Amino acid sequence: MKLSNRIQAMQFSPIRKLVPYADEAKKRGISVYHLNIGQPDIHTPYTFAEGMNKYTDKVLKYGNSQGINSLIESFIKYYKEWDIDFAKEEIMITNGGSEAIMFALMAICDPGDEIIVPEPFYTNYSGFADVASVKIVPFITRAENGFHLPAKEEITSKITSKTRAILVSNPGNPTGVVYTEAEVRMLSDIVNENELFLIADEVYREFVYDDLKYTSALYMTDTLDKIILVDSISKRYSACGARIGLVASKNKDFMSEILKLGQTRLCVPTIEQLAAANLINTPKSYFVKVKKEYEERRNILHKYLSKIPGVVCEKPKGAFYVIAKLPIENGEKFAKWLLTDFNYNNKTVMVAPAEGFYATHGLGINEIRLSYCLNADALKDAMEILGIALETYMSLTKV
Structure with a gap:
C-alpha cells in the first residue's frame, strides 16, 4: 500500500533518530549521557x-x-x-x-x-x-x-x-x-x-x-x-x-x-x-536558582569544548543548547559511532547531528548540537568522554 508523499518527504528528528542505537548500547551495559535532547533534569516545581x-x-x-x-x-x-x-x-x-x-x-x-x-x-x-x-x-x-x-x-x-x-x-x-x-x-x-x-x-x-x-x-x-x-x-x-x-x-x-x-x-x-x-x-527564587544552574552548566560545556583541538564553538547567550563545528567530515556518522562502537569505562555520549537543523543542503554536516541539561558533575564527565571519543574517532578515520 502506498503512503502519502507528505509523510515520506518528512525527515526523522535528528534529535531522536539515533535513539535505537542508544537503546542497544544500554542493553550492552553502557551508560549513555544524553546531550542530544533538551530534557531538563531540574525538578518540576x-x-x-x-x-x-x-x-x-x-x-x-x-x-x-x-x-x-x-x-x-x-x-x-x-x-x-x-x-x-x-x-x-x-x-x-x-x-x-x-x-x-x-x-x-x-x-x-x-x-x-x-x-x-x-x-x-x-x-x-x-x-x-x-x-x-x-x-x-x-x-x-x-x-x-x-x-x-x-x-x-x-x-x-x-x-x-x-x-x-x-x-x-x-x-x-x-x-x-x-x-x-x-x-x-x-x-x-x-x-x-x-x-x-x-x-x-x-x-x-x-x-x-x-x-x-x-x-x-x-x-x-x-x-x-x-x-x-x-x-x-x-x-x-x-x-x-x-x-x-x-x-x-x-x-x-x-x-x-x-x-x-x-x-x-x-x-x-x-x-x-x-x-x-x-x-x-512558584516562588521567584526557583527561577533565580535555575538560571544560575544553567549558566554554570553553559560555562562548563563551553570550557571543555574550547579545549578540544579543532572545535569551533561560540559561547551561547541563552536557552541551553550550543552548535559546535567538529574537525571531522560527518557529524551523523560520528554520533552513530559514539553509540555503536565507542565507550570509555562503559560510558558514552549521545549528540544530535546538526545537519537536520538546516534547510540548505550541505550545511551543518560536520556540526553537532549539544544540550547542557545534565547536572554539572554528569556534564563534566560527559564532556571529558566526548573529547576522548573525538580524538579516538579522528585517529581511526585518518588510517
Whole structure:
C-alpha cells in the first residue's frame, strides 16, 4: 500500500533518530549521557503537583477548546510580569508549543506558501511545515557572528509573493543566540513593510545569561497585530511531559479563526491545565536558582569544548543548547559511532547531528548540537568522554 508523499518527504528528528542505537548500547551495559535532547533534569516545581492534587471532580470532562479559565488567567498574570498585556480572548492553550506552531502555520498559510526562518533552526519547524504543506525558506546565520541576524537586505531578499511569515526562536534553539533590541526591531520593520506575520517562539525567555537584556517581539508596539506568540511551560518549569503551551496574538481575526483548529482536537488535557495554572504561584527564587544552574552548566560545556583541538564553538547567550563545528567530515556518522562502537569505562555520549537543523543542503554536516541539561558533575564527565571519543574517532578515520 502506498503512503502519502507528505509523510515520506518528512525527515526523522535528528534529535531522536539515533535513539535505537542508544537503546542497544544500554542493553550492552553502557551508560549513555544524553546531550542530544533538551530534557531538563531540574525538578518540576511542587506547585505543579499541588495544582494536580486539587482535582476532585468525579467525572473527568472535556475542557473548553480555548483552554480553561484559570490557566488563561495565570498566563495573563505571568505576562504582566514581563510588561506584556493580553486579554483572555487573545490566548489559546495548546498541546505544547509544538501544536501552537503547527496551528499558526495552518491558520496563516495555504499549501505551497512560504515562511522565512534563520538557520540553523529548531528541527521540528521542518516537520510542522511539512504537515502544513508549507515551504521553509532559510537565510543563514553564522557561528563566527554568534548566530545573530544578517543585514536586513539579506532577509528581505527571501521574500516572494508566497511569503506569509518570518519564524524565529528567541532565545534560539539550537544556537543559544539572544537577539538584540535592534534585531527584534529590524524583524518588526520587515513584517510591517511587507505585510507579513512574525511568529515569535519565546519559550526560552527565562534563560538569558551574562546580564543581557531580553527583548520580546511584543515590545514592538507598532507591530502587535502582526505578531503571533508561541510559548510553553516545558522548559520554564521543567515540565516537558505536561504538554502545555499556547498561541497568543493581538490580531483578533487570527485568534478567532485559529480556534477552529483547537475545536478539531476538542481540548487540551484538563488535569494538566489545572496543574499548570498553579505554576504561577512558584516562588521567584526557583527561577533565580535555575538560571544560575544553567549558566554554570553553559560555562562548563563551553570550557571543555574550547579545549578540544579543532572545535569551533561560540559561547551561547541563552536557552541551553550550543552548535559546535567538529574537525571531522560527518557529524551523523560520528554520533552513530559514539553509540555503536565507542565507550570509555562503559560510558558514552549521545549528540544530535546538526545537519537536520538546516534547510540548505550541505550545511551543518560536520556540526553537532549539544544540550547542557545534565547536572554539572554528569556534564563534566560527559564532556571529558566526548573529547576522548573525538580524538579516538579522528585517529581511526585518518588510517
